[in-house]
Amino acid sequence: MNHLGQLPSEIISLILQHVSEQQDLYTCTLVSHQFYAETNPLLWRSPRIRNDTAVQQFMNTITTTTTTSPCRHGEVRHLELVDWIWSDTQLMTLLEHIGYTLASLALYNTTHITDASMQHGARYCPSLQRLDLKKCPHVTHHTLHAFGHHCRSLRQLLLIDCPCLGAETFTFTTTTTAATEGGLHLETLALGVPFSGLRTKQALTHLTQGTPQLTHLTLTASPQYFIDRLLSFTLAWPHLVALTIQGYKASSPFSSLKHHHRPAKGGGSALISFLQCHPALQVLQLEKGDFSDTTLDAIAALDPPAGMTRVNVSDNHGMISEHGVRHFVKHCPRLRSLAMAGCGIKANAFPEAATTTTTDTTTTHGDSGGMDTFAAHLDHVAIDKIRLASGSPRRDSW
Numbered sequence: 314m315n316h317l318g319q320l321p322s323e324i325i326s327l328i329l330q331h332v333s334e335q336q337d338l339y340t341c342t343l344v345s346h347q348f349y350a351e352t353n354p355l356l357w358r359s360p361r362i363r364n365d366t367a368v369q370q371f372m373n374t375i376t377t378t379t380t381t382s383p384c385r386h387g388e389v390r391h392l393e394l395v396d397w398i399w400s401d402t403q404l405m406t407l408l409e410h411i412g413y414t415l416a417s418l419a420l421y422n423t424t425h426i427t428d429a430s431m432q433h434g435a436r437y438c439p440s441l442q443r444l445d446l447k448k449c450p451h452v453t454h455h456t457l458h459a460f461g462h463h464c465r466s467l468r469q470l471l472l473i474d475c476p477c478l479g480a481e482t483f484t485f486t487t488t489t490t491a492a493t494e495g496g497l498h499l500e501t502l503a504l505g506v507p508f509s510g511l512r513t514k515q516a517l518t519h520l521t522q523g524t525p526q527l528t529h530l531t532l533t534a535s536p537q538y539f540i541d542r543l544l545s546f547t548l549a550w551p552h553l554v555a556l557t558i559q560g561y562k563a564s565s566p567f568s569s570l571k572h573h574h575r576p577a578k579g580g581g582s583a584l585i586s587f588l589q590c591h592p593a594l595q596v597l598q599l600e601k602g603d604f605s606d607t608t609l610d611a612i613a614a615l616d617p618p619a620g621m622t623r624v625n626v627s628d629n630h631g632m633i634s635e636h637g638v639r640h641f642v643k644h645c646p647r648l649r650s651l652a653m654a655g656c657g658i659k660a661n662a663f664p665e666a667a668t669t670t671t672t673d674t675t676t677t678h679g680d681s682g683g684m685d686t687f688a689a690h691l692d693h694v695a696i697d698k699i700r701l702a703s704g705s706p707r708r709d710s711w
Contacts, residue, residue, distance in 0.1 A: 335361050357388040368398050375410050393419040394426070401430040412437030417469075419445035420452075428453050428477070435459035443469035447505075454481040461485035461497055469501040472511075473533070479510025486523025498526040505533035512539045521549035531557040541583040547590040555596035558584075563604030563631070585611045592617050598625040606637030613644035622647050627689075628655035635662040642691065642699045649696065654689035663688050665698035 362371050389411045394404065404426055408415075415438050420426060428451045435456070441464040446452055452475050460467060462485075472478060491497035502524065510516065520543075527550045532540055540558060563581030581604055588594065592615075609626075612619050624645075626633060633656045642648060660666070666688065691699075 359391040391417045395421045397424050408434040408437040417443035422448040427451050431456040432459040435463045442466050445471040447473040449475050453477045458485040461489035465491040471503040473505035476508045480513045480515040483519035499524045501529040503531035521546040529555040533559040537562045544583040544587040557598040561602040581608045596623045597621045601628045603631045605632040609637045609641040613641050623650040625652040627652050649693040651691040658688045660686040660688045666695040
């Protein structure tokens with residue numbers, strides 16, 4: 314270790330606030346004894362274990378406590394278990410020792426962890442605020458009921474590619490003890506790759522009725538009809554401030570639930586109707602979609618005006634044009650950020666934008682054999698310039 318002298322703990326704490334990568338934190342422990350003492354609790358807060366050897370070392374440390382070498386498991390706040398290297402026995406041992414301090418628990422592709430152990434483990438996590446389940450082949454609605462019953466602070470839930478979740482998945486939001494006593498209020502929900510049971514009317518009804526406090530909703534890798542059915546519950550989630558939908562196909566034949574004909578490309582009437590009923594929405598992310606200026610025009614024409622401050626239409630494969638973007642900016646009075654990377658709009662279409670911050674640094678060969686740079690983002694400065702040039706009021710004049 315280096316000998317840097319004694320630095321104020323506040324200085325080291327400020328330095329570590331700018332270190333986000335786990336490996337960089339490990340490096341910081343080698344700088345000095347003081348850096349080690351300040352960094353070690355951060356490593357314990359969110360341990361990352363990726364192989365069998367690390368699993369065994371972590372388990373040994375968690376279960377071994379002596380007077381001369383006290384265990385630091387009381388500092389663990391976020392636990393992420395990945396892949397087949399974890400078993401039921403290890404999960405239960407971990408939760409028995411550190412579950413009471415956990416704020417978030419994430420299981421990704423844990424093929425050897427069963428539904429029964431998850432149900433039992435929930436009782437050890439009374440302070441859990443976030444639960445992520447991704448590619449967990451054995452998890453059923455019984456696990457969610459257990460966490461809904463024991464974890465009254467649960468506010469964030471991610472469910473992606475869990476094939477055993479069925480129509481009863483969201484009944485825990487209304488039937489568990491925490492829910493009936495008013496202690497369960499989901500605020501953030503992310504759904505992805507929903508299997509058939511999760512796409513039923515029964516499941517969606519339980520979802521919309523049991524999550525009235527929802528503020529953030531994310532839908533990824535979901536069938537279009539599932540998205541449109543969910544958006545058809547226009548009166549759900551009155552407190553919603555952020556909506557993310559990846560892969561929204563506004564040209565899909567399912568994008569209008571009220572009409573049997575195929576809507577015009579870029580329409581997305583289900584989305585527009587939903588936005589009309591949620592004027593308080595602040596963030597709208599529609600990445601990897603398929604729509605045109607028609608959708609942007611429809612959002613811009615909402616009455617009352619759309620209140621979004623941040624919109625992302627990156628990697629859209631429809632037909633968004635410079636004209637459509639400018640019209641959208643002019644008619645969305647609260648907009649402060651518009652991301653459009655991957656939409657094929659040339660950077661020189663927006664001379665108002667600062668090159669260093671608002672263009673895609675990835676260049677591609679144009680038809681003429683040269684190199685083209687594409688617009689990626691308009692920040693509040695560029696947006697204000699566009700509005701001033703058109704005579705539209707700036708945001709700070711509202």
